[in-house]
Amino acid sequence: xxxxxxxxxxxxxxxxxxxxxxxxxxxRNYDEFVAQIKLHGLDNxxxxxxxxxxxxxxxxxxxxNVKNNYMLDYNNIKERTGxxxxxYLVSESMNEKIxxxxxxxxxxxxxxxxNMIGYINNYFKNCRSLQVCQQVKIEHTIDDMxxxxxxxxxxxxxxxxxxx
Numbered sequence: 001x002x003x004x005x006x007x008x009x010x011x012x013x014x015x016x017x018x019x020x021x022x023x024x025x026x027x028r029n030y031d032e033f034v035a036q037i038k039l040h041g042l043d044n045x046x047x048x049x050x051x052x053x054x055x056x057x058x059x060x061x062x063x064x065n066v067k068n069n070y071m072l073d074y075n076n077i078k079e080r081t082g083x084x085x086x087x088y089l090v091s092e093s094m095n096e097k098i099x100x101x102x103x104x105x106x107x108x109x110x111x112x113x114x115n116m117i118g119y120i121n122n123y124f125k126n127c128r129s130l131q132v133c134q135q136v137k138i139e140h141t142i143d144d145m146x147x148x149x150x151x152x153x154x155x156x157x158x159x160x161x162x163x164x
Contacts, residue, residue, distance in 0.1 A: 008046030011036055013085055014106070015054045017140040029054050030080030034088055042089070042098045049104040049138055050086065052112030055079040056157075062109050063157035072111040082107060086116045090123045099129070104136040 012024040013033050019026070025040075027033040037045075053062055057078040065071045074083070082105070093100050103120045107113045113135055121131035148156065 008101075009040055009044050010047045010049075011045055012049050012138070013054070013082060014051040014140075016142055016146040017051065017106075018143070019049075020139040020141060024049075030084050030088075033085050037088070037092060042092050042096060042101070045101045047102045047104065048089070049106050049136065050082040050116055052082040052105070052107035052109045052116060054081055058109075058112075059153075059157045060159055062112075063154060064159040066109060066111050068158070068160050070111070072109075072115070082112065082116055083119065086119045090119070093123070099127070100124070103133040104138070105133065106136055106138050106140075 010024045011027060011033070012019050013027045015028050025036055027036050053059055055078075057076065058081055061072065061076045065073060065076070074081070086103075089100060089103070092098070100120070100123070105113045105116050107116070117133050117135065120133035124131045124133065
């Protein structure tokens with residue numbers, strides 16, 4: 001457990017977006033996310049905002065199945081996702097007996113977002129807390145190296161055309 005530093009922190013999980021506001025700690029993947037929680041202590045966070053898709057495998061799954069078929073199969077994703085971060089948060093909260101802070105989801109993946117919100121809110125419900133996890137839009141920038149046209153995204157990540 002971290003030392004209470006009397007300054008409530010904000011943690012932003014996303015592999016490509018960077019929040020405009022400078023008061024966020026940024027984690028780009030699951031390992032960085034867990035490291036920040038361990039470094040600062042869950043009880044020192046006021047807000048945590050989560051993306052779902054954290055790498056190439058998740059983007060392939062999104063463009064191949066979620067976008068085209070409205071299905072999400074976690075078995076197709078090799079890297080950890082924001083859903084894994086939700087599981088870690090709940091486990092940490094239960095093991096350390098620390099209530100979760102405000103949790104937001106800013107992911108563009110509608111099924112991944114719903115899964116994360118449902119998982120966190122179910123935990124809140126079981127703790128007899130208000131189910132306050134919700135989808136939000138946080139003003140952000142995206143580095144030019146990640147900006148792709150819709151056509152380029154489809155070409156890079158949509159594998160449904162491979163099975164035709």
